[in-house]
Amino acid sequence: MSFKIIFFLTLFFLKVNSNAVPTITSHTIDERNSLLIFKGVNFSNNTSLLKIYFDDIQQSNDKISATTLEIHVYDFKRVSPGSMSVFIIVDGISSLNNYSVCFPATITSINSVSSRIGGIVTINGFKLKSNSIPNIKPTIKIADQNCDYLDSTSNTLKCSLNPNPSGKKEFLTINVNFGGNCDSNGNGVTFAYDKIKISNSTFSDGIVKINGINLGSSEISKIEVIDERWKRNFTISQFQVSIDEMAITFKLPPLRYRSFDTFITTKNNLYKLPGNASLNIGINERPLTLSGNLGIDLYYVEYGLESLIPNIVIGNSLSSTQCSKLLLNSDFFQTQCPTPYGTGANMPFTFNFHSEFINSTFSYAPPNITSRSFSQFQTNITIYGNNFGNYSQLVKVFFNGSDISKEITLLDNFQFSFRKLGSYQSGLLNVKVDGIQNESDFYLTLPPIIYHINHGRNYSCGGRITINGKNLKNDDEEFRVKVIANDVEATKLFSDEKNLYAKTNTLQKQIKVSVYIGQHFIKSKLLDKYQPKGILNPYYNIRKDSC
Numbered sequence: 109m110s111f112k113i114i115f116f117l118t119l120f121f122l123k124v125n126s127n128a129v130p131t132i133t134s135h136t137i138d139e140r141n142s143l144l145i146f147k148g149v150n151f152s153n154n155t156s157l158l159k160i161y162f163d164d165i166q167q168s169n170d171k172i173s174a175t176t177l178e179i180h181v182y183d184f185k186r187v188s189p190g191s192m193s194v195f196i197i198v199d200g201i202s203s204l205n206n207y208s209v210c211f212p213a214t215i216t217s218i219n220s221v222s223s224r225i226g227g228i229v230t231i232n233g234f235k236l237k238s239n240s241i242p243n244i245k246p247t248i249k250i251a252d253q254n255c256d257y258l259d260s261t262s263n264t265l266k267c268s269l270n271p272n273p274s275g276k277k278e279f280l281t282i283n284v285n286f287g288g289n290c291d292s293n294g295n296g297v298t299f300a301y302d303k304i305k306i307s308n309s310t311f312s313d314g315i316v317k318i319n320g321i322n323l324g325s326s327e328i329s330k331i332e333v334i335d336e337r338w339k340r341n342f343t344i345s346q347f348q349v350s351i352d353e354m355a356i357t358f359k360l361p362p363l364r365y366r367s368f369d370t371f372i373t374t375k376n377n378l379y380k381l382p383g384n385a386s387l388n389i390g391i392n393e394r395p396l397t398l399s400g401n402l403g404i405d406l407y408y409v410e411y412g413l414e415s416l417i418p419n420i421v422i423g424n425s426l427s428s429t430q431c432s433k434l435l436l437n438s439d440f441f442q443t444q445c446p447t448p449y450g451t452g453a454n455m456p457f458t459f460n461f462h463s464e465f466i467n468s469t470f471s472y473a474p475p476n477i478t479s480r481s482f483s484q485f486q487t488n489i490t491i492y493g494n495n496f497g498n499y500s501q502l503v504k505v506f507f508n509g510s511d512i513s514k515e516i517t518l519l520d521n522f523q524f525s526f527r528k529l530g531s532y533q534s535g536l537l538n539v540k541v542d543g544i545q546n547e548s549d550f551y552l553t554l555p556p557i558i559y560h561i562n563h564g565r566n567y568s569c570g571g572r573i574t575i576n577g578k579n580l581k582n583d584d585e586e587f588r589v590k591v592i593a594n595d596v597e598a599t600k601l602f603s604d605e606k607n608l609y610a611k612t613n614t615l616q617k618q619i620k621v622s623v624y625i626g627q628h629f630i631k632s633k634l635l636d637k638y639q640p641k642g643i644l645n646p647y648y649n650i651r652k653d654s655c
Contacts, residue, residue: 130198132207144181144209151176152198159197163240187262189213189235190244191288210290211235213246213265215282220303222322222353226271229255229299231284236265238286246287250299251280277301302327304374309381316370316383317357324353327375331358334371337411338364360385364440366408387464394473395447397495397541398521402470404459406434406441418461420445428460447472451497452542475539477550482528484628486555488517490525495541497521502542507552508535528554534579555587556580558623561633568612568619568635573598575608575623585626592622 128150136145152158153176155169160179171182179196186192194207214234221227229250237260238244248255248267253275255267265284278300284292304327306320316333331344340363347358360368363385372379385408393403402420414436419428431445445459453471460466477493496503500519505512505526515526537552538545560576562568573591580589581603591598593612598621601609612619614637622632 129201130196130203132194132196132203135194135207135209137209137211142183142185144184146179146181146194146196146207147177148179149177150198150201151179151196157199161193161195163193164195186211187235188238188240188286189246189284189290189292190238190241190286191290208288208290210288212290213284213286213292215284215292215294215297218282218297218299220300220305220322221269222324223272223275223277223301224324225351225353226269227352228258229267229269231265231267231282232263233265233292233295234263236260236284237262241286244286247283247285249281249283251276272301278303304328304377306372306379306381309370309383311360311383311385314360314385314388315357316360317355318370318372318381319355322353323356324349325374328372329375330371330373331356332371332373333361333363334369335363335365336367336369340364362388362390362405362407362440364407364409365411367411387461387466389459389466389468391470392442393444394471395450396473397451397497398449400447400473401444402447402457404431404443404445406443406461409434409441410462413462414441416462418443418445418459420460421458422447423456451495451499451502451544453544471544472542474544475541475546476548477537477539477546480552482555486625487528488525489528489552489554490518490523491537491539492523493539493546494522496524496539497541504540506538506540508533553582553584553587554579556582556589556625558589558625558630561621561623561631562635566633566635568621568637570640571598571612571614571619571637573610573612573619573621573635575610576606577608579605580608581605587625590624592624593619595620 130148130150132146132148134147138145151174153174155172155174158169158172158174158179160167160172160181167181173180189211192209192211194209196203213236215231216233218232219230221229245257248257250269253269253272255269258266258268260266280299282292282294282297282299302322302325304320304322304325306318308319310317310319331347333342333344334340342361344358347356349356366385366387368383368385370381370383372381387409388407390405390407391403392405393401395402414434417433418431420431421428429446431443434441434443451472454469455471456467456469458465458467473495475493475495477491479492481490482488496519498519498521500516503513503516503519503524505516512526516524517527518525532554534553535551537550557578558575562574563576573593575589575591582588589608591600591608591610594614594616596612596614598610598612601611603609617637619635619637620632621635623630
């Protein structure tokens with residue numbers, strides 16, 4: 109009796125167990141050994157009774173081993189990120205729900221972009237592209253900000269991040285999700301805005317270009333150029349940052365030698381970028397109109413070539429002219445190159461040093477006025493100086509803004525003369541030779557012109573004398589107006605440009621008035637002297653002096 113009961117119970121429990129639902133409770137992914145392990149209950153030791161589906165695709169039992177508590181799937185490889193559904197059937201009994209296995213995108217590194225302009229974020233790692241669902245676009249978040257997906261490969265993903273000028277700048281979380289509850293594995297990698305990266309530098313046409321990313325960051329505290337052989341440091345205070353913040357450009361300061369280093373100091377790093385400039389020149393002395401020398405500064409000279417002698421070809425000349433040996437002033441190397449007679453600006457020349465040729469232009473020295481003189485009767489003015497040239501058609505003379513070039517009567521390189529016109533007023537004299545104007549103003553003071561002595565009257569009231577003319581207010585001793593009355597200089601009372609008032613205390617009844625300009629006698633007049641008489645005006649009760 110007892111044997112029958114035990115046998116019956118055994119059959120009952122076996123029947124109940126064979127109808128139990130297989131359930132997965134956990135899993136382990138061993139990518140190194142290409143092994144996927146599921147743990148749970150109600151599996152089977154007999155793999156022929158087992159069917160397992162990954163994303164609705166049945167897996168081959170040849171690669172599966174199982175017990176009632178574990179299932180091992182061998183040679184398993186999954187290159188696509190995201191969730192994989194798992195469904196199990198054991199002896200015809202199906203699992204109630206699909207089990208989900210997460211294959212997260214793995215992040216190993218990420219670049220930085222500018223918080224001011226945003227940019228393209230590049231994420232490096234594994235499983236960054238879905239091959240199983242090629243058109244799927246992952247959701248990418250940096251902290252709480254979306255990064256718009258652009259494209260990806262299995263190892264690289266790119267997305268576009270908007271500016272974030274006011275938010276947190278570093279230690280921001282990164283999440284890449286290809287669907288489901290399957291967030292990426294960040295491996296401790298975080299994102300930071302405005303992290304500077306400098307790659308290299310280039311030099312062209314006098315401009316240094318620094319290449320990198322996030323170069324508009326405030327982390328850059330100093331840019332410095334050092335000529336190691338010259339032992340001179342230059343701090344660069346003016347530079348331009350490109351719109352995409354991937355380049356910094358600045359004008360290279362004049363250096364003695366061509367090899368230089370650019371040092372960029374940031375918050376956490378000091379970058380040293382070597383550079384090589386090409387030979388450049390500058391004009392330090394303009395040649396005179398007659399045979400002179402063109403003074404040239406040389407910058408960025410190749411070290412060791414200082415003893416070579418340069419030469420120059422001016423204009424359309426078919427031959428070159430040798431310049432002087434290089435001389436070192438306090439800063440740069442200099443040379444003097446002879447120039448032919450000439451005038452004007454923008455004279456082309458080719459400078460040759462070693463195997464380098466530089467095309468440039470120079471201007472002849474400007475006209476320079478040093479002094480002036482007047483003819484004996486002051487009808488002509490002669491201006492002295494240099495660089496006036498020898499061709500009157502190339503010379504323009506302006507006096508008080510008026511072109512008086514047609515009045516030139518004599519011209520050579522060191523002087524020119526012109527007629528003094530009665531309408532002239534003292535003022536600025538400017539000379540332009542072949543388009544080049546004198547650089548220093550020259551104020552030309554004209555001598556006085558005497559028109560009349562006591563105009564319209566042949567007498568002097570109380571010894572008062574009036575001189576009428578032009579340019580009479582003149583402090584130049586050479587042109588001082590002197591009034592002589594009976595061989596004694598009269599006392600000057602007042603003068604303006606057109607009138608001069610003087611008085612003599614002579615007791616004689618006739619006054620011989622003579623007028624001089626400097627030491628030159630101009631004119632004279634004989635005046636009768638009347639003594640003023642007091643006249644009472646009874647209506648106004650005013651007493652007036654009158655002759």
